[in-house]
Every structure is written in structure tokens, then in C-alpha cells.
Amino acid sequence: MGLKIGELAQATGTKVETVRYYERIGLLPEAERTSGNYRSYTPAHLDQLNFIRHARRLGFDIADIRSLLDLADQPERDCAEVDRIASGHLQAVEDKIARLVLLQEELNRMIGQCRGGRVGNCRIIETLADHSLCRSDHAGG
Amino acid sequence: MGLKIGELAQATGTKVETVRYYERIGLLPEAERTSGNYRSYTPAHLDQLNFIRHARRLGFDIADIRSLLDLADQPERDCAEVDRIASGHLQAVEDKIARLVLLQEELNRMIGQCRGGRVGNCRIIETLADHSLCRSDHAGG
DNA sequence: CTTGACCCTGTAGCCGCTACAGGGTGCATA
């Protein structure tokens, strides 16, 4: 017979609750049940969960993973859509990095201007109170 | 009299609902009410909300902002704690950047290996299915 | 026959908002 949920979880580095969550949202297909109502997983479940977890570790969101699983199920299709999803995600990652680097620079500047002493004279507090002391926009998003 | 919530929101680039949310969680002090039960904000509220929004735009979480507001209220104190909070946040930002750069590299590799064609031969799908095709750990966290 | 590790369902919480629904207020205009 198949894997119990705990075995599947362990084999994929997932928490048991997360496996159940994936089933609940329809990301992982429902497993057969044993006579005692335990879920019983197949190697196909194992593969799919590994795919999901790997994609998650690469930062794909669940909607993207749904699409990717769907595509992976149609091997005859052109992979342009796969490429589009991956490239879109890469772009999002790059945007995030760019925003974080702006924050990093601004925080470095702020912290570098603090010479110790009292809060009343602290450049960090002053800068937080007044964005015009910032160099970059570190905008919103 | 003071500012209405919509005016305060506009003046600080905040949504009205967000202002009420900050009040609800105790981040922004409660405003006086007019006879018609409208909130009426003072310049002190304006300053504090600007501080909060700026800190948020710099990525500080609400717990940190609470501490920073608390410290800003005690100008005689040593600013070491301020420094500690800001440096801790900077460190978190740098960790995030490092993780995202790993993802970026791995995604770039994946995408670069796709030569078009069918999903059944797509390197992106293959890599998602098998982490051993990855170069880095792009770990968890 | 009991212990203890595992499994089940269902629900609520995390963060930082955002988005209603369903009502009240206040001012301008007809």
C-alpha cells in the first residue's frame, strides 16, 4: 500500500498540515483512504509534492504552480507558456531585489549617520520622521 | 478644528481604512471625536502617521515601529536600542536579498536551458521536478 | 488492555492591510 501522510511529508520535507492544506486547496489530488480512513499516497503524489515544494522553494506562488502542474500534464504542448510563467517570476524576483537594495542603501545611510548619544539627537529617528532626509525614493509597492 | 480622517489619509499617502487599522491595533493614538462622531486629528497625529508610514516604506514591521515610537518619545535615552532595531532590520533585508539573488541565479539558469519546443522536453519543467538539477541550495526560509 | 505514536476533521491565528455591507453626517443645490 501507499505512503501515510507522515511518510510523504518526511520524504518531501513538508509538514503534515501543509500536505493537508495542499489537498484542501486542490493543489495535490486527494489520496485514497485506508479502511481506517488514513490517506494513502502513491509515487505520483510523491513526485507531484516534490515538484510543488521545489517550485515553492524557488518562490513561485500557488497560482503559478497550479498552471505549471497543468502544463506539465500536457507534454505535447509548446513550452512557451512555461517560459512565460518562469520569466514573469524571475522578473518579479528582480523587482523585489531592486526594491530591497534601495532599502538596504537607505538603511545603511541612516545607520551610518548615527553617532550614538541620546535618542533626541539620533539621526535614525530624525530620518524616520522626515523622508526628505533620504536620498532615494525607496517607493511603495 | 483638526483634520478629518480623509484629510489625514491624503496628507500622509495612507488609505482611510489603514488609518483606522492603525488606531485599532494601538499604533496611532485615538483621535478626539466631533459632535457627529467623526475623528478629529491633531498635527501630532500627522507627525506620528508620517513616521509610521515612512518606517513602513523602509520595511520595518509593526512591532519594530511600536518600539521606535516608544523610543522616540524618550529623547533622553541612549539611542543604542534604536540602532539595534535598525541594524537588525538591515540584516534581515540583506538576508532577504541574498536569498533572492540565489533564486534569481537559479531561475536564470533554468530559463536559459529551455530551448523551446514541447513541454515534455522542457528543462524548466524537468528542473522543477528535480532539485538535483539545480546548482545552488536556494534553501528554505 | 494500555500506552503512545500516529492519523482524522474543523477552526482560528499569523501579517498588514483591503474591501465590503449597512448605516449616519454634513453641506450644496433645486
Place this chain on the structure above:
DNA sequence: TATGCACCCTGTAGCGGCTACAGGGTCAAG
């Protein structure tokens, strides 16, 4: 005076991606 409209009020639920219970059932070992 009535009507319209922009704004305000409270309360609650939803987002994503889990995580953490509570309160019960199952199963193998000793």
C-alpha cells in the same frame, strides 16, 4: 424642505501560505 452626494462610522471577512491547536479515532507493540 427635500434630495443628492461625498464623506464618515462600525463591524466583519478576505488575501497568501501556511501553522497550530482542540477533540477525537486508529493501530501496532509490549
